[in-house]
Amino acid sequence: MIAQQSIDARRVPEAEERRVIGMPGAARASSVSVRDLRLAYGALTVLDRLSLDIAEGEFIVLLGPSGCGKSTLLNCVAGLLEITDGQIWIKGRNVTWEEPKDRGIGMVFQSYALYPQMTVRGNLAFGLRNAGLPKAEIETRIARAAEILQIEPLLERKPAALSGGQRQRVAIGRALVRDVDVFLFDEPLSNLDAKLRSELRVEIKRLHQQLRNTMIYVTHDQIEALTLADRIAVMRGGIIQQLADPKTIYNRPANLFVAGFIGSPAMTFLKGRIAERGGASFFEAGGAAIALDGYQGEVPPAGREVILGVRPEHVSVGAEGAPATVDIDEPMGSDSLLWLTFGGQSLSARAPAEHGFGRGEKVGLGFDISKASLFDPRSEQRL
């Protein structure tokens, strides 16, 4: 055991260096560090050799479809699941085998998970009483949390007498009073209706700006991810597909999955190949061609098969440009989504609400190629 620990201790600076070199803006101390995490139930591997370093005060969102392992990862960090292999460090301490209460974390759940038989005050005090804090200290902390979350009038009520939004606020308060280093959110807004969700989203962001705690936030809602995160980890099948800030994730997705998962309406993908004429590169598909000058990245050599991904808002529809035919018009209020046939493939584009294009009409398309992405059809990776 002692030998093991000394090895671990020596590994810390190494990890620090690697992180400082490898990650932008992460000069601060690492707050949560997941190292080679593996979780398996018998033959079924849920998480495999997953590593993730989170800087102090960072807001990180784990984003992915259902069953991608994002909640599982959060539960591992919380200590609610026993991991098969690997290590979890919080605040420079190896907490891999520590109880959830000793890890310095607070957790907020999707179903709020308030203790139904206790009042709001009782709910907030429960963890503090278990920690054996003096009464006066408990009262001070509850008062402070209640003030931050504006739940003072609710303190004597039972959870059943609260609305969904109020319940979730109390649940956040329960993490807040514990005065922890790291906040864990497990889809906290999924049970709320759309309006409350956007309200509480802003409130969580404000809370983060106020407290500057490290926050790990699990969601399948990309709007939440894009609005809240300092960095997003897009996950699929227990593997982090891309870990980057929201802008990079949106504009330079690392692979086809990330590109298709992020963005609404979704990115369209065109199959084709690279062609070269007169020193300029083109993307060719079914007789149509798109000039690739201005592409952010290296354009592959001519003849190579590629997939071009463009977001609807980066395609402009007009009279001039690459020829296409209008199929379907989906008015969305502020603008319209046009489904077009371009080079024998389906493509969507955003157009102003009063675009005036009818079904079957021939139009010309313009592409903002600097915001487009080229993918390898076999590896599905960005080129």
Place this chain on the structure above:
Amino acid sequence: MANPDMLATTLAATDVMGRAEPRGARPRKTLSRRNVMLYGVLIVVALYYLLPLYVMLVTSLKGMPEIRLGGIFAPPMEITFEPWVKAWSEACTGLNCDGLSRGFWNSVRITIPSVALSIAIASINGYALANWRFKGANTFFAILIFGAFVPYQVMLYPIVILLREIGLYGTLTGLVIVHTIFGMPILTLLFRNYFASVPEELFKAARVDGAGFWGIYFKIMLPMSLPIFVVAIILQVTGIWNDFLFGVVYTKPDTYPMTVQLNNIVNSVTGVKEYNVNMAATIITGLVPLTIYFISGKLFVRGIAAGAVKG
């Protein structure tokens, strides 16, 4: 009061010509054919089941001369509580002539610790099986459930030997242990399923809040589980109070539970059959489970209703 909804309904009910149409549910006749059939059948069935109870009650209030006249449905001409007193404190079973009272107190001394012990252990078992999935938990549970299907008769004699060896044969303690063990499979199943239905996130939240195995059990789970405890209490009290087989096998005449004593009074072959005393004794014995049903039945419904509130 004139909110838009009400206005709309009023408008809808009043047509263009200003005539008011009838509104609300169609009124039902109390004596509709459906109601007559329904309540008729219910009343007949209720009477059918109440008749034996009526006969018992009436007979227990009659003196022996009146019973010999026949007419078991006739109400007593002269009400006497003599048979009740005799059944409670004077009826003879074997050498003891202190009536059912001895058996009653024996049964109380058997039932209370058996119920308390079996429910306490089974609820902890169920909680551990539902929330703290340890290695081999499923195997353990399967074996426990299998225990529910072993016929009691198979176990009777081995347990006699077992109790004799540990010096508890013929004692109330021995019987309490037997009842506790035999209640375990079904009660554990009951509690496990109930605790498994408690949202897992609540359990996780309590763990993050630093509550341990017992902290979560006593402070989170227990206060939420009144309904299932009431169900378990009803099940155990009636089951153990009504038990005859274990009582007659594992105790001695001094420590016989009430059911065994009732049997001895009713089935005594010496002397005259005192029907009125027998009836009174039977009612007294049945009174305890009956009371439990009446009291906790209400609590039970209330508990279920309280648990049904979302949140």
